[in-house]
Amino acid sequence: MTITITAFEKSPDGGKGLARDTRVRWALEEVGEPYTVRLLSFATMKEPAHLALHPFGQIPTYEEGDLVLFETGAIVLHIAQRHAGLLPDDANARARAIAWMFAAVNTVEPPILDLVNARLFEREKPWGEARLPLVEGRVRGRLKQLSARLKDAEWLDGAFSAGDLMMASVLLRLRASGILDEFPNLAAYVARGEARPAYKRAFAAQLAINAG
Amino acid sequence: MTITITAFEKSPDGGKGLARDTRVRWALEEVGEPYTVRLLSFATMKEPAHLALHPFGQIPTYEEGDLVLFETGAIVLHIAQRHAGLLPDDANARARAIAWMFAAVNTVEPPILDLVNARLFEREKPWGEARLPLVEGRVRGRLKQLSARLKDAEWLDGAFSAGDLMMASVLLRLRASGILDEFPNLAAYVARGEARPAYKRAFAAQLAINAG
Numbered sequence: 001m002t003i004t005i006t007a008f009e010k011s012p013d014g015g016k017g018l019a020r021d022t023r024v025r026w027a028l029e030e031v032g033e034p035y036t037v038r039l040l041s042f043a044t045m046k047e048p049a050h051l052a053l054h055p056f057g058q059i060p061t062y063e064e065g066d067l068v069l070f071e072t073g074a075i076v077l078h079i080a081q082r083h084a085g086l087l088p089d090d091a092n093a094r095a096r097a098i099a100w101m102f103a104a105v106n107t108v109e110p111p112i113l114d115l116v117n118a119r120l121f122e123r124e125k126p127w128g129e130a131r132l133p134l135v136e137g138r139v140r141g142r143l144k145q146l147s148a149r150l151k152d153a154e155w156l157d158g159a160f161s162a163g164d165l166m167m168a169s170v171l172l173r174l175r176a177s178g179i180l181d182e183f184p185n186l187a188a189y190v191a192r193g194e195a196r197p198a199y200k201r202a203f204a205a206q207l208a209i210n211a212g
Numbered sequence: 213m214t215i216t217i218t219a220f221e222k223s224p225d226g227g228k229g230l231a232r233d234t235r236v237r238w239a240l241e242e243v244g245e246p247y248t249v250r251l252l253s254f255a256t257m258k259e260p261a262h263l264a265l266h267p268f269g270q271i272p273t274y275e276e277g278d279l280v281l282f283e284t285g286a287i288v289l290h291i292a293q294r295h296a297g298l299l300p301d302d303a304n305a306r307a308r309a310i311a312w313m314f315a316a317v318n319t320v321e322p323p324i325l326d327l328v329n330a331r332l333f334e335r336e337k338p339w340g341e342a343r344l345p346l347v348e349g350r351v352r353g354r355l356k357q358l359s360a361r362l363k364d365a366e367w368l369d370g371a372f373s374a375g376d377l378m379m380a381s382v383l384l385r386l387r388a389s390g391i392l393d394e395f396p397n398l399a400a401y402v403a404r405g406e407a408r409p410a411y412k413r414a415f416a417a418q419l420a421i422n423a424g
Contacts, residue, residue: 103267
């Protein structure tokens with residue numbers, strides 16, 4: 001069955017790979033599943049036809065036969081559960097890899113999103129500069145804990161998994177801030193993710209659309 | 213095998229059921245699995261013994277034989293996948309229910325967490341009052357979309373699922389702000405969650421610890 005995902009017609013990051021379709025592309029590349037992409041403008045994303053697929057009017061969505069999914073984490077988990085390559089076979093290790101997926105989106109990403117909001121959308125507010133250290137402090141607090149857990153391991157729990165895919169993708173959003181580089185083992189972890197051939201293909205595919 | 217979860221020795225909310233162990237208790241009550249609770253002080257949560265179970269030094273954790281899990285979403289999903297009652301049998305419906313779990317923690321909860329932070333931890337900052345309308349606006353934006361999707365349905369996608377358990381739990385955090393009541397169908401949705409016998413047992417169990 002053909003897999004169709006949605007992506008920005010023109011990503012706000014200009015092709016840095018930070019839009020969430022990159023995470024889904026990466027997962028599909030890891031498991032070797034071909035896919036097609038339907039590009040959406042910001043206006044189209046808020047129209048009823050897309051809201052029927054994605055109640056929050058965002059990208060990516062995932063369509064495969066009768067199945068329509070939204071939420072990047074859910075899409076990556078669906079791909080990982082249906083195809084080999086993104087989750088360990090052992091049941092307990094599998095549950096732990098899924099825990100890292102949730103940790104990425106619910107524990108590590110929220111303070112990072114707050115920082116993105118603070119830098120992009122609140123910079124010109126009266127509190128723009130004054131509030132930044134507080135927000136950056138929250139991000140550093142999380143990264144310190146994550147760094148302490150990872151130590152010098154290659155991946156978070158054994159072999160590369162969907163948990164690493166999500167965590168590395170979340171951390172990538174931090175690179176421009178310089179905060180990621182304050183934690184050398186996390187910076188190296190993200191670089192290992194970026195060095196994977198599947199990531200490179202995913203990155204190139206989104207860049208081809210956004211570099212035009 | 214005995215299931216052991218961790219919870220606050222004294223929850224910061226004084227027993228309102230907003231600490232995340234309530235979500236896990238609720239899931240265990242829905243599927244009828246008994247469990248024991250190990251209570252932790254704030255100091256104990258940051259000690260190496262607990263950090264070995266939970267890299268971010270939080271509650272809840274989940275222990276069952278050799279398996280140790282952290283992250284509420286992952287724990288609830290693990291329970292839902294192992295026991296009947298929280299996920300539909302149909303594969304596509306199951307994937308959609310999991311999508312709502314991720315939507316709860318990655319799309320709806322982040323702006324709510326930001327509002328909680330703004331009210332609890334940034335109220336006395338110079339920007340405390342001035343910034344609140346912006347943060348509340350983001351929460352309302354998400355709720356408007358969620359409300360439009362739910363319409364007058366009982367649950368988000370067919371029968372009650374782990375997706376509803378997570379979404380109702382996330383929305384509960386908003387009650388004190390008054391914002392939830394601006395969306396009558398969402399307020400009624402949360403009330404339906406709270407009316408479930410399994411939720412009532414979970415709530416009573418955490419209250420028994422925190423009311424002392």
